[in-house]
Structures are given as C-alpha cells and as structure tokens.
Amino acid sequence: MSQKNKNINPNFKKSKRKEHSPKLLSDKILAGDKISLSHALSLAESVLEKDRSAISTILKNYNPSDTKRIAVTGPPGAGKSTFINSFGYHLAKLGNKIAILTVDPSSPQSGGSILGDKTRMESLINQENVFIRPSASGTESGGVSAATMESILLCEMAGYDYIFVETVGVGQSEVAVSDLVDMYILVVQPGSGDELQGIKRGIMELADLYLVNKADGDKIDLAKLSAKAINSAKSLMHPKAHGISPQTILYSSDSLINIDIVQKTIEDFFTNISENQYYRINRNNQMSSWLTREINKSIIETVEEIEQIQKLKSSLQNQINNSEAFPIEAGRIIKQAIKEIFNSTP
Amino acid sequence: MSQKNKNINPNFKKSKRKEHSPKLLSDKILAGDKISLSHALSLAESVLEKDRSAISTILKNYNPSDTKRIAVTGPPGAGKSTFINSFGYHLAKLGNKIAILTVDPSSPQSGGSILGDKTRMESLINQENVFIRPSASGTESGGVSAATMESILLCEMAGYDYIFVETVGVGQSEVAVSDLVDMYILVVQPGSGDELQGIKRGIMELADLYLVNKADGDKIDLAKLSAKAINSAKSLMHPKAHGISPQTILYSSDSLINIDIVQKTIEDFFTNISENQYYRINRNNQMSSWLTREINKSIIETVEEIEQIQKLKSSLQNQINNSEAFPIEAGRIIKQAIKEIFNSTP
Numbered sequence: 242m243s244q245k246n247k248n249i250n251p252n253f254k255k256s257k258r259k260e261h262s263p264k265l266l267s268d269k270i271l272a273g274d275k276i277s278l279s280h281a282l283s284l285a286e287s288v289l290e291k292d293r294s295a296i297s298t299i300l301k302n303y304n305p306s307d308t309k310r311i312a313v314t315g316p317p318g319a320g321k322s323t324f325i326n327s328f329g330y331h332l333a334k335l336g337n338k339i340a341i342l343t344v345d346p347s348s349p350q351s352g353g354s355i356l357g358d359k360t361r362m363e364s365l366i367n368q369e370n371v372f373i374r375p376s377a378s379g380t381e382s383g384g385v386s387a388a389t390m391e392s393i394l395l396c397e398m399a400g401y402d403y404i405f406v407e408t409v410g411v412g413q414s415e416v417a418v419s420d421l422v423d424m425y426i427l428v429v430q431p432g433s434g435d436e437l438q439g440i441k442r443g444i445m446e447l448a449d450l451y452l453v454n455k456a457d458g459d460k461i462d463l464a465k466l467s468a469k470a471i472n473s474a475k476s477l478m479h480p481k482a483h484g485i486s487p488q489t490i491l492y493s494s495d496s497l498i499n500i501d502i503v504q505k506t507i508e509d510f511f512t513n514i515s516e517n518q519y520y521r522i523n524r525n526n527q528m529s530s531w532l533t534r535e536i537n538k539s540i541i542e543t544v545e546e547i548e549q550i551q552k553l554k555s556s557l558q559n560q561i562n563n564s565e566a567f568p569i570e571a572g573r574i575i576k577q578a579i580k581e582i583f584n585s586t587p
Numbered sequence: 588m589s590q591k592n593k594n595i596n597p598n599f600k601k602s603k604r605k606e607h608s609p610k611l612l613s614d615k616i617l618a619g620d621k622i623s624l625s626h627a628l629s630l631a632e633s634v635l636e637k638d639r640s641a642i643s644t645i646l647k648n649y650n651p652s653d654t655k656r657i658a659v660t661g662p663p664g665a666g667k668s669t670f671i672n673s674f675g676y677h678l679a680k681l682g683n684k685i686a687i688l689t690v691d692p693s694s695p696q697s698g699g700s701i702l703g704d705k706t707r708m709e710s711l712i713n714q715e716n717v718f719i720r721p722s723a724s725g726t727e728s729g730g731v732s733a734a735t736m737e738s739i740l741l742c743e744m745a746g747y748d749y750i751f752v753e754t755v756g757v758g759q760s761e762v763a764v765s766d767l768v769d770m771y772i773l774v775v776q777p778g779s780g781d782e783l784q785g786i787k788r789g790i791m792e793l794a795d796l797y798l799v800n801k802a803d804g805d806k807i808d809l810a811k812l813s814a815k816a817i818n819s820a821k822s823l824m825h826p827k828a829h830g831i832s833p834q835t836i837l838y839s840s841d842s843l844i845n846i847d848i849v850q851k852t853i854e855d856f857f858t859n860i861s862e863n864q865y866y867r868i869n870r871n872n873q874m875s876s877w878l879t880r881e882i883n884k885s886i887i888e889t890v891e892e893i894e895q896i897q898k899l900k901s902s903l904q905n906q907i908n909n910s911e912a913f914p915i916e917a918g919r920i921i922k923q924a925i926k927e928i929f930n931s932t933p
Contacts, residue, residue, distance in 0.1 A: 297915045305910060316663060391915065528907050528914065535918035536900060540890045541883050543925040554882060561874050564651060568874065569643045569737065572881035579889040583928070 315428035661774035802837035
C-alpha cells in the first residue's frame with residue numbers, strides 16, 4: 242500500500258460499492274427497479290466468473306412471457322434511432338413498457354459513432370415506462386450476442402413488453418441480431434433504389450417489415466420510388482420461415498405519417514406468428530443457437546487451460562514465426578494432440 | 588444404382604473430374620496458371636478434410652514475397668468496385684499483376700447483392716495480368732477469414748503482386764478484413780458529412796487512406812465537403828500503429844482525377860511501412876491471429892466428437908427445451924465436464 246493511501250479506512254472501497262446479492266438484485270428487477278436492472282445489465286456484459294455466476298442465478302427467476310422482441314436495423318443515416326424514438330414514444334403513451342437496447346460489435350477500438358446518436362432519443366429518456374440501455378461494447382466473438390440475449394431476458398424480468406434491439410452503424414450485428422428477436426425491421430431512407438443495391442440480399446431477406454423513413458416534404462416521391470424498388474426486390478427473395486410476406490410502409494419520424502399502420506402491422510405480425518407457432522419455434526431455435534455459442538466458448542476456454550495444449554500452442558507459434566508452417570497445418574496438429582490426450586484417458 | 592444409370596461407364600464421372608494432385612496443382616500455380624489457381628481457391632473454401640490437406644500441401648511451396656495486400660471497404664454504393672476496376676486497370680497497364688478477391692460473409696442465406704456488381708468489373712476482366720475471384724461464401728465463424736488468407740497466399744504463389752480484397756455490402760467483413768491486409772482503403776461517396784456519422788469510429792480508424800469517390804461533375808463541391816469532414820474527424824482518432832497519418836484523396840472512376848496521386852500515396856505508404864518494420868510486424872501479428880482462429884476451430888471440432896460431451900450436449904439441449912436451464916448455465920456445466928475428463932487422464 243502506498244504512503245498516500247495509508248490512512249484510508251481499508252473498508253472504504255468495499256462499503257462504497259455495496260454489492261447486492263444476486264437474490265436481492267433478482268427481487269428488485271422483478272419489482273421493476275431500473276437501477277437494479279442497469280446493474281444486472283452491466284453484470285451481463287462482464288466476463289468475470291463471479292458476474293457470470295450472478296447472472297445465471299438471477300435468470301433462474303425468469304418466467305417466460307409473451308413479449309415482443311424487435312430488431313431495428315438499416316444502413317447508416319436511415320434514421321433507426323429517430324424511428325425508435327418517435328414510435329417508442331407512441332407505444333409508451335399507450336401504456337406499454339418499452340426497453341431499448343443497442344448492439345454495437347463493430348467498433349473494437351473505441352466504441353460509439355463519431356457524431357454520436359444518443360441525443361436523438363431525447364423525447365423517450367424522460368418517460369417513466371421506458372428503459373434505454375446504450376451500446377454494449379464487446380470484442381470477443383459471440384460475446385455481444387450472449388450479453389444481448391441475457392439483457393433482453395433481464396428487461397423482460399423487469400416487466401418490459403416491447404424490447405427494441407437497435408444495431409448501430411456498419412457492423413456485423415445485422416445478421417447476428419436476427420438470432421435474438423421475433424421480428425426484424427429494416428429501416429431505409431428514400432433513394433433511387435440504387436441504395437438498395439448495397440444492402441445485401443441476406444439482410445433484405447431477414448426483414449419482416451420494411452420501413453421507408455423520412456417520407457415527408459420533398460422526399461415523399463423518392464420514398465415511394467424506394468418502396469417500389471423494395472417491393473420488386475421482394476419477388477426475388479426466399480419466402481420467410483413464418484410464411485408472412487413482409488410489408489413496406491412509408492414513415493416519417495417528424496410527421497408521424499402511418500404510425501398507426503406501423504403499429505397495427507407489428508401487432509398483426511405477432512398475432513400471426515403466435516397462431517402459426519413460429520413465435521415459439523423461433524425462440525426455441527434461438528435458444529439452441531445460444532446454447533451452441535456458450536458450449537463452444539466453454540470448450541475453448543477449458544481446453545486452452547490444459548498444460549500440454551499450452552505448450553503445443555507456443556511451439557506452433559514459434560514455427561509460424563519462423564515461417565516453418567502455416568496455421569492451417571497447426572490446426573491439424575492441435576486436433577491430433579487433443580485426440581491423443583483423450584485416447585489416453587482410462 | 589437406378590435403372591437409368593445402369594449403362595453408364597462407372598469411370599465416367601471420375602475421369603471427367605480428373606483431380607490434380609496437390610503437387611501438380613502447386614507447380615501449375617507457381618507457373619501462373621489461372622485455372623489451377625481457381626481450382627486451389629475452391630479447395631481453400633472447402634471444409635472437407637481432403638481439401639484442407641491439399642491446401643496445406645500446396646502452401647508448403649509458398650515463398651514470402653513483397654506483395655501489396657490492400658483492403659477496399661466502404662458503405663454500400665460508395666463505388667468500391669468501380670474504384671478497383673479503374674485503378675486496377677491503371678496498375679495492370681503499367682505491368683503489375685493484380686488479383687482481386689471479394690469477401691462477403693454477411694449473406695448466409697443466398698449470397699450476392701440484389702442488383703449484382705460483377706458487371707462493374709468489365710474493363711478488368713479481359714486483362715491477361717488480372718485475376719478476379721468473386722465472393723467466397725462461408726457461413727461458419729472464422730471460415731471466411733481463413734479462406735481469404737489462404738486465397739491471398741495462393742494468388743501470391745501465382746505471382747500476383749497487388750492483392751485487392753473488396754468487402755461487399757453491409758457486413759461483418761469490414762473489421763475482419765483488416766486482419767488480412769497491409770493497407771486499408773476506405774471509399775466514401777460525396778455527402779454532407781452526415782454520412783460519416785454512420786461509419787463507425789472503429790472503421791474510420793482502420794483506414795490508411797480515405798478515398799472520396801465520384802468527385803466529378805456537380806458532385807465536386809460536395810466531395811470537398813466530405814474530405815473536410817473526414818479531415819476534421821481524423822483529429823479525434825487514435826494514431827495508427829504504423830505512425831503514418833492517413834491521406835484523404837478526391838477520386839473519380841469516370842474522370843480518373845488524381846489517379847496518379849492515389850498510386851503514389853499507396854506506393855509511399857508501402858515504402859514507409861517497409862522501412863519502419865510495420866509491414867513485417869503486422870504480417871506476423873496477422874499470422875498469430877490466424878493461428879488462434881485455426882486452433883480454436885480445431886479444438887471445438889475435436890472436443891465435440893467426444894462421446895461424453897455429445898451426450899452431455901443433448902441432455903443440456905433437453906433441459907433448455909424444457910425451460911429448465913439457460914445456456915449460460917449450460918456453458919458452466921460443459922466446462923466442469925471437460926475438466927473432469929482431463930483430470931481422469933493418467
């Protein structure tokens with residue numbers, strides 16, 4: 242301990258942090274306490290064993306409910322945040338409890354978009370029945386997905402019934418997030434149709450609803466053109482597993498044009514997928530994908546702790562450094578080594 | 588065998604495919620044979636053990652050379668393909684050998700962008716010293732990166748000295764590809780600066796050169812504005828590891844404005860990173876990342892073949908299906924099981 246800290250009460254730091262037990266946190270989340278929810282969401286983003294264990298304990302008190310998990314994605318500048326802001330406000334005024342999570346795995350170096358976009362959620366921030374959680378940062382593969390799924394479950398424990406998951410910027414999240422939600426909204430801005438060329442067919446095909454945003458003022462004609470381009474592109478796409486053809490709706494976060502149609506389309510979608518069982522089947526499939534990710538992560542973490550594997554890894558690293566082998570060969574050697582370790586098990 | 592095929596010579600299919608041995612393929616690639624190179628690139632995209640083994644053998648004949656590996660990324664519609672087409676043509680006319688690979692991991696369902704972009708490479712396709720390889724499709728995590736790195740090495744074996752790696756559409760490739768190249772070019776189109784807001788700081792910071800494309804006709808003023816916005820954003824960014832401040836250049840694939848400046852900037856960049864050792868150090872680091880990916884993949888594939896783990900996985904899957912557990916808990920159980928298996932090793 243340094244001279245400087247000598248007279249500080251050694252319990253100070255500990256007493257200041259005052260960590261709640263997972264059980265207490267769980268009770269408070271179930272009672273709808275936003276601060277406890279925030280705390281738990283931070284635990285969900287942590288990789289510490291202690292925090293993973295706490296989340297595991299908290300989630301034992303989760304009870305499945307008929308919530309609506311909705312992804313909002315789209316190219317940069319399409320107005321995803323302004324859509325969520327205006328539409329979420331509308332839903333909140335009708336008495337719904339809205340949680341908004343943002344997913345941003347594309348910025349390993351620093352996080353956050355250059356000009357920021359938190360300011361665009363201003364009308365929502367002060368709503369009592371709205372909970373906004375900015376970007377989870379996460380660099381490990383699969384880390385963001387797992388943390389986001391846990392975050393969704395925690396929000397549902399706290400009673401939120403609409404969970405919006407917004408993807409931020411150009412990133413790998415557009416596909417990953419489809420594995421976390423019931424409905425996928427693709428927001429685009431008015432354009433000649435040329436803009437659509439850049440949106441991959443794979444992303445286009447994920448959409449359950451296309452929203453042409455900013456459809457007001459002098460952009461209304463361009464917006465109609467975009468809708469037409471989307472509708473003609475639809476004919477090239479594979480049908481969705483749930484069998485419901487995605488709608489294309491013009492929208493404006495300023496004029497709120499068609500906001501009731503957006504709401505009705507979303508509600509109808511959920512009614513239909515509940516009736517045809519897609520809602521349940523899809524959630525089960527997502528749980529299986531999550532299981533696979535967790536198992537893979539656990540396997541790697543555990544095997545890499547084995548002494549023989551560690552030694553082999555550093556020897557392979559040396560060979561690679563000396564240009565004596567390529568990683569493709571190293572992978573084959575590791576496979577052989579693991580097999581030998583297991584075969585020597587009694 | 589069905590009645591219909593009864594009279595077909597049983598050797599017909601085999602003799603038609605006529606697979607070359609890895610050794611022969613390797614020799615032909617070293618002699619610059621494009622068809623053999625194409626064949627090897629298909630092997631690099633395969634997950635079959637036989638094909639992995641063939642690639643491993645072929646790459647034993649790789650000799651490191653001072654090639655230029657250049658990523659070309661940017662938002663949809665920025666004109667990445669038209670840039671590579673015009674600039675690649677310029678380089679090829681000067682006697683360079685150009686290989687162009689596209690990376691597209693974002694479209695697991697079908698691959699290919701809706702309106703296609705192969706047509707935009709037309710002037711390059713007929714050049715003798717140009718090799719174009721369209722999109723490798725790959726759905727497994729890490730699969731595309733590994734296949735692309737192997738593809739780069741194979742192109743270099745065939746004597747190509749400029750390797751362009753183009754990312755296609757909105758995808759997870761923008762960050763992943765930076766781990767495969769020496770230089771990262773970010774292509775943007777003229778805009779008010781608002782467009783930059785959508786490009787994540789993480790992506791912006793990866794760039795070694797900003798190219799404002801389509802800087803001609805009535806877009807020239809807007810292009811200058813974009814360049815200004817990029818330059819002011821630069822001041823917020825972390826410095827690059829190689830210490831070279833990225834340039835911003837106005838370009839047009841139609842008028843070819845500044846094409847010589849682009850070329851000189853790229854050549855200077857490579858001279859500088861060779862002198863300050865970044866070129867070598869960066870390639871070593873990339874090799875280590877690739878090693879890690881290959882090892883992780885091999886670990887998962889091998890451990891999942893173990894009978895006890897397979898049984899445990901299906902029991903966990905049942906628990907998940909019956910809502911008795913969440914995947915976070917399953918991961919913890921798998922860890923414990925692997926540790927027990929290894930501890931019982933003599």
